[in-house]
Amino acid sequence: MPSSESVPALPQAISWLALGFRVPDDWEIVRHGIGFDRGSLVFVDRVRQRLSVSWTACPRAPNLERLLSDFESQPLTAGEKVLAQSDRFGFRVLECETSSGGRVTHALRFDPASSRLIELELPGSAEPENQTLAGALLAGFAFCPRAQDRTVRAFGVHATLPEGFTPCASQVKPADVSLEFERLSAPGERSSDRLRIRRSGMARAWFDGDAARAIQARNPELQFRDYESRTVGTHMATRARGFARGALLKRALGRATEHEITLWECPEQNAVFETERRESRRIEPNGASLRVWCCAAASREPSDGR
Amino acid sequence: MVAEAALDPMRVLNTTPAQNGAVRVEQTGTGVVLFVPVARPAWLRALSLALPLRREKGFALDRLGQEVWLACDGSRSFGTIVDDFAQRHQLRFHEARAMVAQFLRTLAERNLVALLVPEEVRRA
Numbered sequence: 001m002p003s004s005e006s007v008p009a010l011p012q013a014i015s016w017l018a019l020g021f022r023v024p025d026d027w028e029i030v031r032h033g034i035g036f037d038r039g040s041l042v043f044v045d046r047v048r049q050r051l052s053v054s055w056t057a058c059p060r061a062p063n064l065e066r067l068l069s070d071f072e073s074q075p076l077t078a079g080e081k082v083l084a085q086s087d088r089f090g091f092r093v094l095e096c097e098t099s100s101g102g103r104v105t106h107a108l109r110f111d112p113a114s115s116r117l118i119e120l121e122l123p124g125s126a127e128p129e130n131q132t133l134a135g136a137l138l139a140g141f142a143f144c145p146r147a148q149d150r151t152v153r154a155f156g157v158h159a160t161l162p163e164g165f166t167p168c169a170s171q172v173k174p175a176d177v178s179l180e181f182e183r184l185s186a187p188g189e190r191s192s193d194r195l196r197i198r199r200s201g202m203a204r205a206w207f208d209g210d211a212a213r214a215i216q217a218r219n220p221e222l223q224f225r226d227y228e229s230r231t232v233g234t235h236m237a238t239r240a241r242g243f244a245r246g247a248l249l250k251r252a253l254g255r256a257t258e259h260e261i262t263l264w265e266c267p268e269q270n271a272v273f274e275t276e277r278r279e280s281r282r283i284e285p286n287g288a289s290l291r292v293w294c295c296a297a298a299s300r301e302p303s304d305g306r
Numbered sequence: 307m308v309a310e311a312a313l314d315p316m317r318v319l320n321t322t323p324a325q326n327g328a329v330r331v332e333q334t335g336t337g338v339v340l341f342v343p344v345a346r347p348a349w350l351r352a353l354s355l356a357l358p359l360r361r362e363k364g365f366a367l368d369r370l371g372q373e374v375w376l377a378c379d380g381s382r383s384f385g386t387i388v389d390d391f392a393q394r395h396q397l398r399f400h401e402a403r404a405m406v407a408q409f410l411r412t413l414a415e416r417n418l419v420a421l422l423v424p425e426e427v428r429r430a
Contacts, residue, residue: 028400046385046399047315156398174401202395205370270396 007136016041017167018114018149022140023051024133029154034167036114036146041154051137052121061110062117068092068108080104089138091120105134111143118143152179156271157199158293165195175201192257195290196276203265203272211238211263218274221245222259230262232273233294237264268295313423319385322422323378323410329418330362337368338375342417365416374409378419384410 010022014029017036026045033039037057043050072082072094079099086093091107098104107120122137124130149166152159155177169180176198183193198218200207207214212227215238224242231237239262243251250256260277273294313321330341341362346354354361367375373394377387384406392402413419 026399028398030400044400047319174404175395175397201397201401202370205395 007132007139010133010136010140013153014041015151015153017055018144018146019053019055019118020140020142020144020151020153021053021137023137027051029172032154032170032172034170036166037116049123054119054121055114055116056119058110058115058117060115061112064092064108064110067117088135089141091138091141093134093138103130105130107134107138109141113143113145114149152181152197155179155199156201156269157197159197160291160293161195162290165193168194192278194276194278196274196278197290197292198274198276200272200274201270203267203270207265207272209265211265212240214272215240215261215263215274219259219261219276222261224261232262232264232292235264235266235294237262264294266294317424319383319388320424321384322380322382323384323387323413323419324380324422325375325378326418326420334366337366337372340365340367340375340418345417363416365418371409374406375413375418378410378413380422384421 011025012023012027014021014023016032017034017039023043024045027043027050028045029041030044030049031040031042033041038055040052040054042052072085080096082094082096083103084095086095088107091109094106094108096104096106103124105120105122105124107122109118110116111118118141120137122130122134124134146166147163150161150163152161152167155172157177157179161181164183165181166184167179168182169178171178177200178196178198181195181197212224215227216224219242221244222242223245224240227238227240229236230239239260241258241260243256243258257278261274262276263272263274265272271294273292275290275292277290326342328343332339332341341364343362344360346359350359353359374387374391377390382390388399388403388406391397391406392399395402397405410419410421414421
């Protein structure tokens with residue numbers, strides 16, 4: 001099938017580890033990797049798995065023909081039958097039939113921008129809608145080099161990170177998502193510069209509007225010395241700065257890590273957003289900033305989802 | 307003993323939670339308290355006539371718990387309750403499903419609700 005085929009745009013934009021794509025609105029991430037070199041994102045709809053996106057770092061461009069040959073023979077061993085092969089939107093696509101009569105679409109592509117091999121698996125049926133959906137998914141894929149990867153869009157969080165940050169930890173619970181990023185330093189070294197974005201849903205059920213108290217309650221290990229009000233889009237936010245409790249000597253020597261926490265409620269999303277910057281040196285008020293787009297009123301959302 | 311086969315996701319979503327008719331409900335300022343009769347063996351029932359053993363166990367529900375409890379009216383499926391909960395609190399489907407499922411499991415363990423899987427509904 002030619003890559004110029006017309007496909008419908010999918011509504012939900014995902015940006016994760018230099019991969020950008022779109023999926024249907026009712027698909028949700030149930031498994032995710034945070035490593036740039038190897039990992040996957042698995043999506044489900046209400047009842048079953050719909051998509052798996054896997055990536056593997058390849059320092060040099062792999063021999064794609066050989067990979068594809070292995071890839072094509074692999075399903076056969078698992079009881080799958082290759083029905084068709086095609087090139088769609090830069091992906092090599094294999095339509096397979098499983099031993100139970102179902103269909104699986106495998107798509108493979110090497111992304112030279114991030115030096116990774118990207119593999120997609122779409123379990124589905126032989127219905128034409130499924131083919132259209134696969135086309136729309138593949139058409140929506142965008143890649144960027146690791147150094148330019150600054151957008152995060154997943155789990156209801158949409159943010160633009162300052163340059164050089166990459167995911168280092170995540171905690172995804174129902175209605176409470178926390179994503180942590182660290183600044184990439186020299187190879188083999190860890191950096192103490194961290195960012196954290198936390199999105200807590202069901203705000204009307206638990207948030208009483210006292211942001212300062214919420215900041216203190218959610219970060220009991222920190223001692224805050226000043227609070228200030230600021231705006232995030234159309235929302236009033238509270239920003240607090242502080243240090244870890246008991247770090248008196250470190251603070252006296254100027255070696256303590258400063259934490260800056262900003263918290264606001266987004267009534268449109270019924271959620272409370274909290275961001276934290278942690279830097280080994282004093283945080284510059286006008287330094288490169290983290291931007292979180294919580295709702296239409298607060299965002300200048302890029303139309304292409306990146 | 308043969309392990310029970312896992313329910314497929316569609317059957318889980320079509321399961322209907324229904325309140326235990328023997329539960330007594332008391333309104334409080336912040337929510338409700340559900341009182342469920344304590345089941346005892348016959349010999350202990352006889353003994354309870356003489357001893358002051360409690361006849362009910364009480365479970366307090368907050369506003370969210372009350373919301374789910376009231377939704378368990380025997381006519382709405384688990385999937386419908388989850389959809390309503392997700393819409394009301396602006397949650398994603400799986401977020402709402404995890405929260406409602408955990409709460410319903412607690413209610414079921416305490417005999418406050420019965421979960422009617424589709425086949426059982428057909429037999430009834």
